[in-house]
Amino acid sequence: xxxxxxxxxxxxxxxxxxxxxxxxxxxxxxxxxxxxxxxxxxxxxxxxxxxxxxxxxxxxxxxxxxxxxxxxxxxxxxxxxxxxxxxxxxxxxxxxxxxxxxxxxxxxxxxxxxxxxxxxxxxxxxxxxxxxxxxxxxxxxxxxxxxxxxxxxxx
Numbered sequence: 041x042x043x044x045x046x047x048x049x050x051x052x053x054x055x056x057x058x059x060x061x062x063x064x065x066x067x068x069x070x071x072x073x074x075x076x077x078x079x080x081x082x083x084x085x086x087x088x089x090x091x092x093x094x095x096x097x098x099x100x101x102x103x104x105x106x107x108x109x110x111x112x113x114x115x116x117x118x119x120x121x122x123x124x125x126x127x128x129x130x131x132x133x134x135x136x137x138x139x140x141x142x143x144x145x146x147x148x149x150x151x152x153x154x155x156x157x158x159x160x161x162x163x164x165x166x167x168x169x170x171x172x173x174x175x176x177x178x179x180x181x182x183x184x185x186x187x188x189x190x191x192x193x194x195x
Contacts, residue, residue: 042094042095042130044093046093049083054101055093056074060072092146094126094130105123106121107119107120108120109150137169
């Protein structure tokens with residue numbers, strides 16, 4: 041039996057492990073620099089993000105959807121889905137859909153002007169998943185980033 045529920049502070053150990061698995065899947069195995077304590081602090085003290093988890097009664101947390109509020113100068117409040125991840129052995133079971141649907145429900149409850157996320161152009165399973173929702177997957181926009189090191193170099 042699997043339950044989709046809001047993450048608890050004690051779930052952050054498992055959420056961190058899922059984030060690390062996702063980084064490996066996305067070919068960035070050394071990219072995760074946050075700790076479990078960072079997740080606990082950022083999510084539950086600073087309330088920078090929320091998270092739904094798929095919790096298996098026997099095996100614990102096996103999937104997650106981490107999201108946070110953003111603001112669009114065009115649309116007003118938006119909701120950004122940062123990560124949607126289900127352990128490989130539980131994929132194709134509907135858990136990804138259940139997690140995504142909970143975030144959609146949250147976006148609707150918050151009455152946001154847009155729900156958004158990014159997906160790697162080579163991640164065909166994810167692209168096909170989002171196409172089932174008739175999501176707009178816009179190839180014209182590029183994700184720009186500056187790492188902590190790049191920010192510090194600008195001082």
